[in-house]
Amino acid sequence: MSVQHSEDDALVTPRRRRPGPQRLVLYALLAVALVVALFPGYWMLVTALTQEGKEFSYPPAIWPEPLAWENFRIALTEWPFDTYFLNSFMIAGLGTIGALLTEAMAGYAFARLRFPGRDLWFSICLATLMLPFVVTMIPRFVIFSQLGLVDTIWPLVIPYWFGGSAFGVFLFRQFFRTIPFDLDEAATLDGASHARIWWSIVLPQSRAIFVTLALLHFVWFWNDFMGPLIYLHSDDVKTLPLGLLNFKGQYTQDWNLMMASALAMTLPILVLILLGQRYFQKGMAFTGMGGR
Secondary structure (H helix, E strand, O other), X not given: OHHHHHHHHHHXXXXXXXXXXXXXXXXXXXXXXXXXXXXXXXXXXXXHOOOOOOOOOOOOOOOOOOOOOHHHHHXXXXXXXXXXXXXXXXXXXXXHHHHHHHHHHHHHHHXXXXXXXXXXXXXXXXXXXXXXXXXHHHHHHHHXXXXXXXXXXXXXXXXXXXXXXXXXXXXXXXXXXXXXXXXXXXXXXXXXXXXXXXHHHHHHHOHHHHHHHHHHHHHHHHXXXXXXXXXXXXXXXXXXXXXXXXXXXXXXXXXXXXXXXXXXHHHHHHHHHHHOHXXXXXXXXXXXOOOO
């Protein structure tokens, strides 16, 4: 009888427990945070679809009527959007590739090689994170000016092919330390060099961290304004953030056209983040783990 009673109880579907007061408060706070995070995008879309002269009408409209879809056509044709888009893509692509290569090599050296002063040099590398951009801005501009590279994309790309960023080196080091060191020892016994181990063993297992840092670097290059403002002067080499200034005059500003262009500029980043979201979460999770 007891066995039969337990089997019958197993067939009964358990009732869902109602969330407690603490969980309800947490849900409410998350909902507020979600609204705050999405509001700038909502404001951009509403402004982009608003007719000229009605961007700051009072009382503000939740949704514009009628929808001014022609703002997107005007915004993408009144300025060389395709040229700026190509320049931004070239700078972001070349800069991301260079940063990933140099950071992966430095991260491998700090994580899996033993040499005198390794921890000291790694500490010095991390200390550069506290160095403000304004400290190196003028010396770097003087160097590239003397090399005749001002008004070209190379001052925005070359530094990342010879150093990358300390943050990327740190993430690569943390991730590489999670890979078993026995693989290195087995490959060394087979006669593999450190370059071969890095290329054939470590990198194929590091897809998550590569995608994570590729997204971070690409987004930073894509949205960078200060660097292009310093080095790029001609319309042929300007990027999308600089191109948005075309809609800002001395006394007036076309907010609807600027927001339409900004939305078009944001779409490639949204697509990349959605495609690499799974690897991004995995990479950020693994970088917090330590090795030996």
